[in-house]
Amino acid sequence: MAAAGIAVSVSMGALKPVLEKLATLLGDKYKKLKGLRKEVSFLMEELSDMKVLLENMDNAEDELNSQAKKWRKDIIDMSYDIEDCIDNFMDRVGDADDKVGILKKASHYLRTIKDRYRIANQINEIKSRVMEASKRRDRYNLNVCTSGSTTIVAVDPRLTALYTDSTTLVGIGTQKEELVKWVEDEEKQLKVMSIVGFGGLGKTTLANEVYHDVEGHFNSKAFVPVSQKPDVPRLLSSVCSKLGVLQSSHACEVQELIDTLREYLCDKRYLIVLDDLWEVKHWDIISCAFPKNSQQSRLIVTTRIEGVAQACCKDHGRIHYMKPLSDADSRKLFFRRIFGTEDTCPPQFTEVSSEILKKCGGLPLAIVTMASSLADQPKEHWDYIQRSIVTESAANSLADMMQILDLSYKHLPHHLRACFLYLGIYPEDYEIERDQLIYLWVAERIVTSKSPMQDVKDVAESCFNELVNRNMIQPESYYYRVHDMMLDLIIKRCREGNFVSVVHSAQVVVERQDRVHRLSVSLSDVPDDDSIFQLATNCCRSQVRSLVFLGASKWMPPLLELKSLRVLFLQFPKHLKTMDLTGVGQLSQLRYLKVNGIFYSDTSIVLPSEIGRMRHLERLEIPYTYICSTPSDIVDLPRLSHLILPEDTSLLDGIGKMKSLRTLRSFLLAESSPEDIKGLSELNKLEDLRMSCRRSRNNREHRPKRADGDTPTAIWMDALIFSLEKLSNLKSFFLSSEFTAVKADALLLLSPPFQNLEVLYLHGLIFSRVPRWIGGLQKLCRLTLGAKQMTQEDINIIGTLPYLTGLRLRISGMPTGTIVIGGTTGFNALEFFVYDCDVMSYLAFEDGAMPSLQKLGLLLDPHKWDKVTPLGLQCLSNLKKITVWTVATSYSNDAGAGDKESEEMSAAALVRKVFQEAANAHPSHLAYTFHEGLDRPAEEAQE
DSSP states (O other): OGGGGTBOOHHHHHHHHHHHHHHHHTSGGGTTOHHHHHHHHHHHHHHHHHHHHHHHHHHTGGGOOHHHHHHHHHHHHHHHHHHHHHHHHHHHTOOOOTTSOHHHHHHHHHHTHHHHHHHHHHHHHHHHHHHHHHHHHHHTTGGGTTTTOOOOOOOOTTGGGGGOOGGGOOSOHHHHHHHHHHHTOOOOSOEEEEEEOOTTSSHHHHHHHHHHHHGGGOSEEEEEEOOSSOOHHHHHHHHHHHHTOOOOSSOOOHHHHHHHHHHHHTTSOEEEEEESOOOHHHHHHHGGGSOOOSSOOEEEEEESOHHHHHHHTTTTEEEEEOOOOOHHHHHHHHHHHHHSOSSOOOGGGHHHHHHHHHHHTTOHHHHHHHHHHHTTOOHHHHHHHHHHHHTTOOTTTTHHHHHHHHHHHHHSOHHHHHHHHGGGGSOTTOOBOHHHHHHHHHHHTSBOOSSTTSOHHHHHHHHHHHHHHTTSSEEOSSOEEOOHHHHHHHHHHHHHHTOOEEEETTTEEOOOOSSOSEEEEEOTTOOSOHHHHHHHHHHHTTTOSEEEEOOOSSOOOOGGGOTTOOEEEEEOOTTOSEEEOGGGGGOTTOOEEEEESOOOTTOEEEOOSOOTTOTTOOEEEOOSSEESOOOGGGGGOTTOOEEEEEEEEOOOTTGGGOTTOSEEEEEEGGGSOHHHHHHGGGOTTOOEEEEEESOOSSOGGGSOOOTTOSSOOHHHHHHHHHHHTTOTTOOEEEEEEOOTTOOGGGGGGOOOOOTTOOEEEEEEEEESSOOGGGGGOTTOOEEEEEESOOOHHHHHHHHTOTTOOEEEEEEOSOOSSOEEEOTTSOOTTOOEEEEEOSOGGGEEEOTTOSTTOOEEEEEEOTTTOOSOOOBTGGGOTTOOEEEEEEEOOOOOSSTTHHHHHHHHHHHHHHHHHHHHHHHHHSTTOOEEEEEEEEOSSOGGGGO
């Protein structure tokens, strides 16, 4: 994978930045610090040697003895201490500028003499620690700790699935029938089925049930376990044995075995199941043994990795996605295994059963494992198991389950392991935002870029997608989750390597390590318990470098004590009206600051009046609440690349000085000066810009008064156009408006230089026609646009955009003619389309229209609606779902209000009925969702 060399392992994540900073100290900038350079050279040489050994240890992580693990942990701790010392030196001492005079140089030296003395002592202490670590490495002979090691071959934990009594199985009947039907299909050519899903979902069990159900129809069949690192010659030889193929007495080469199998199977109807395939490269070899004959032969492959499933099925294949058991099937399986019946549970076990099944999360293996440990046990043992799974100590009960899940971890490339373990910061059932996690990885230096030309976000996205592909992160509608069982594995691994320490609820308090590098605190279900709060505070005092606070408790981190902090992510506690963050101004090493949560109109955040010391800050994100005052010197932060503030913020004075900015959200155009709007033109690295034209929702006494009122004038729009025409690197531009006075047509004459634009969101702006320059945005993926009228020519312009996957069109006026979308109109990549217009007959589809469209959204006023659906919905061949929104209507409290509301309900009911019938009549029997009385428009339509 492309990201392999630039996402780092757990060990390298600690040591790599230290080596880079030591190299900086050896550069020309610090050449006059002669005494320091000698010590730095020694550290550089020793740590470089240790780096090689750590890399070898990473490659044999599961074969390390306790001495090697302890030594590695000590080196990681020491690396963080060295980095803190170097950062402290660079911030407090540095080196005087060669261009300043001798008096200033002398003054600089005298001011920093105490700091120099203290840091010199720290470096000597570190040197002693490094020397001792080197001696221990040699004393324990760690350089060969992984060479020639013997490993005990464990019994395959999936073996029991092959011998499960079919009468005890629950929840796979429908899936089994579907797969059996596929196998028995009369199609002559070879077909491949991949069964893909999370470890423990029952892939092996399902494949085995299908195999035994249909094996009588095949004259050659074999069920073949593969394993993570298969010996391919031995595996092919095993296939030969199970098929009864005669082999040579001598050891055969892979090619000879493949030729033997192909010759034997060429004219036979065969069924082969390859269970638990992990690598595409192994499929590429093994699949050569199975000829593509015309005998109704079938191959079934089980895998945890979607990329493997896709590779197996690229030629005439099908992917079957395993899902967890439903709550009802989970209870049936659990009770049947314990009580012998699926319908009865003694009352005393009802509550504890629910807790245990919630933990199992629909994983059949976890349910069976737990049931086996509880059968014939007294109520006290059930209570013990319940407490154990909550406190993550049910090692014996869940050992087999953990062993299976751990296979997925062990198969991860080393550069993905740190990314995966970082998921330990989230408590159970947390809704993970992809971009939030990606930016945390970047701030933690878990992923880095190889060169300035490579966007580190692209690297992080690649790593995230790989974890999803491996079914280690589970996608949902708008968020992602980690299965509870997988999270237990993560926490276990984090504890072993001291990667993340967690204080998650009153019952789940992970024992404190000697050193806490990353701390996650989630106390939403904790009463006001001073002992828990004190534990969290004490952890913070252990030179913590990353703090994630996701709880709603009264505890707040001691910001002034977090001098080593690099990452700070805070969830705004619900009980607070004001969050005082003035202490962050002292956190000179902070790179990432985000405050998230559910905010109300009377909540606010207090930032320090000055944050000039935060010269390492790269991302500041406080998107959803009111900030009492934005620090005036924020424009002077040299590394700040991403600035995301609430919508009610005006552009900063001197915004043009922020040359490093790549993201700038979300500012009020109406409350910003034309000079500051023009200042945006200086931000030549800017990629993401979001602004709005509306009144501030906050108290006006906090906002600057403007002589020309609230409504944006032509002067402001001219200033915006001036800047937009210079922002050549822009990839995403959002401009929304609540003012009818905003003249969108001012943008018709824009000459945009941003040919790499991917997202264009013009919400609430109504053009007289589609801007012609949109047709030149050939990389555009998502577009939101409104016009009073829209002609066929306008639609054709949008249809030519080759990568457009999401489109929302608003037509506010009365149509003058029908827009026809057919096979030659374009829109070949479009997957999601929202049509916002009261006249549905204005839109017509013909054969071949929008061939990739899966979701269609329709927004209308039920009183102005023309009582029909868009024409030709049946021509949307790939459509899966229709969503209809009706616009809200407000009524006064007059005497006739009740009748009007009744009329509104009747109109909405008609909308619901007509579109439900249309969804049912579609050849694909579309899924249908109806939302009544929403404001126009629905912002989430573009997501």
